[in-house]
């Protein structure tokens with residue numbers, strides 16, 4: 001049986017900057033979450049990249065040092081459950097842009113959604 005490569009491998013490390021640009025494009029186009037983010041998202045894309053790369057490798061458990069701080073880093077942004085869903089949907093749209101139609105895509109997105117829900121800090 002063929003070894004299944006991760007979604008990250010299917011995209012390719014050299015395309016990850018383009019992937020992040022596409023993700024932030026979808027975020028800024030989204031009327032519910034776009035306004036939470038700065039217009040110049042380049043610095044933020046660099047901060048998100050290691051996390052998104054890890055997720056796409058199937059590494060959903062956040063292991064990097066400092067990661068327990070993620071909820072605190074989000075206290076400046078009110079995140080409702082709907083907004084977390086929209087955020088995950090931006091990732092779904094980006095995966096579609098990169099032609100990832102793997103069966104594993106939705107399984108992975110479900111797991112990422114659980115992580116995003118851990119950051120929810122505001123009512124609907």
Ligand code: HEM
Nearest residue numbers: 033036037038047048051073077079083084087115116119
């Ligand atoms: C598991 C999913 C997520 C991860 C791994 C993540 C990761 C990050 C990281 C690393 C930062 C930068 C923190 C810093 O300044 O050092 C950040 C900032 C931010 N995140 Fe998230 N995030 C996630 C989900 C969300 C969701 C669901 C929202 C809501 C729409 C959100 C909104 C924001 C905003 C508004 C900022 C700050 C932007 C600014 O500096 O102005 N994040 N996030």
